[in-house]
Amino acid sequence: MQISSRFTIAIHILACIDTFKDDYKVTSDxxxxxxxxxPVVIRRLLQQLKAAGIVRVTRGSGGAEIAKPLSETxxxxxxxxxxxxxxxxxxxxxxxxxxxxxxxxxxHNVLDDKLNQVQAAMENEMRSITIQDIVTETKSYIQKEL
Amino acid sequence: MQISSRFTIAIHILACIDTFKDDYKVTSDxxxxxxxxxPVVIRRLLQQLKAAGIVRVTRGSGGAEIAKPLSETxxxxxxxxxxxxxxxxxxxxxxxxxxxxxxxxxxHNVLDDKLNQVQAAMENEMRSITIQDIVTETKSYIQKEL
DNA sequence: GCTTGTTGTAATAATTGACATTACATCCAT
DNA sequence: ATGGATGTAATGTCAATTATTACAACAAGC
Numbered sequence: 001m002q003i004s005s006r007f008t009i010a011i012h013i014l015a016c017i018d019t020f021k022d023d024y025k026v027t028s029d030x031x032x033x034x035x036x037x038x039p040v041v042i043r044r045l046l047q048q049l050k051a052a053g054i055v056r057v058t059r060g061s062g063g064a065e066i067a068k069p070l071s072e073t074x075x076x077x078x079x080x081x082x083x084x085x086x087x088x089x090x091x092x093x094x095x096x097x098x099x100x101x102x103x104x105x106x107x108h109n110v111l112d113d114k115l116n117q118v119q120a121a122m123e124n125e126m127r128s129i130t131i132q133d134i135v136t137e138t139k140s141y142i143q144k145e146l
Numbered sequence: 147m148q149i150s151s152r153f154t155i156a157i158h159i160l161a162c163i164d165t166f167k168d169d170y171k172v173t174s175d176x177x178x179x180x181x182x183x184x185p186v187v188i189r190r191l192l193q194q195l196k197a198a199g200i201v202r203v204t205r206g207s208g209g210a211e212i213a214k215p216l217s218e219t220x221x222x223x224x225x226x227x228x229x230x231x232x233x234x235x236x237x238x239x240x241x242x243x244x245x246x247x248x249x250x251x252x253x254h255n256v257l258d259d260k261l262n263q264v265q266a267a268m269e270n271e272m273r274s275i276t277i278q279d280i281v282t283e284t285k286s287y288i289q290k291e292l
Numbered sequence: 293g294c295t296t297g298t299t300g301t302a303a304t305a306a307t308t309g310a311c312a313t314t315a316c317a318t319c320c321a322t
Numbered sequence: 323a324t325g326g327a328t329g330t331a332a333t334g335t336c337a338a339t340t341a342t343t344a345c346a347a348c349a350a351g352c
Contacts, residue, residue: 208326
């Protein structure tokens, strides 16, 4: 199955907060309008991003803001913050291989190494891309529209 | 969410077929016993592996065999063969960003590049590991048990 | 201090995909 | 032809995603 859209939504949210911070109060309703999902979905994501120290959210009066430079937040940080996969394991290993079978009782050990290796390659790539990269590029696309 | 266990099961199946080819008739029931799932699950996977030219399956009299050297089959080949993710897209992009919003109508373009880049890193790693690597290592684990 | 607008979060439901299982037609070798 | 397999449709269960309603907690302005 695919990696939850929480991930792309979270990045979308961060791009919005940064882009509109000077012109609007960026509330969960505002963000929900841009992403096109229910505001509650946004609030839950903001909570997760807050727990990771990526954003600040003000209760009562409302609004979200970036907590630290987006150049210091990588795709991997966001990916982990919003729990894009379960238990941090990208691959779902079948649960009960037969321990009576020589292959069944050894395949897990062998495969785990390889799967971790693949997962690491993916996470390293994510670590190399910052949210600032994405926001900067998005703003340049917006400029080109004018 | 995680990548379907079809992927690890398929690799387990291939390891079994190769390991037991000389001593048993490797049927879907036999494989189901080692993996510990329903034989129908195995048969479906075998169909997908067959369609990818990785195994041969004999109807009627029964049994599965490897169709080409496992050193020529990579983890990526198996991954694609059994449809581990949907539409070949690892990431699920939220469907309807608001086109009225400057960020909403541009985020897709920007992000797609980055997501493809991450997915490519992962697939390249998978391409570098053959099923033969895995089977060889498994057999050496089995040897050590004796 | 009360009102207003917002966040935080629980509860519930709809939808979807994964996986399990039954059933049976089709097929091959003996 | 028969016995043991495969091929595949149909059905059911379960878990995760996402949507949505509801409301308490809260901050700021009047």
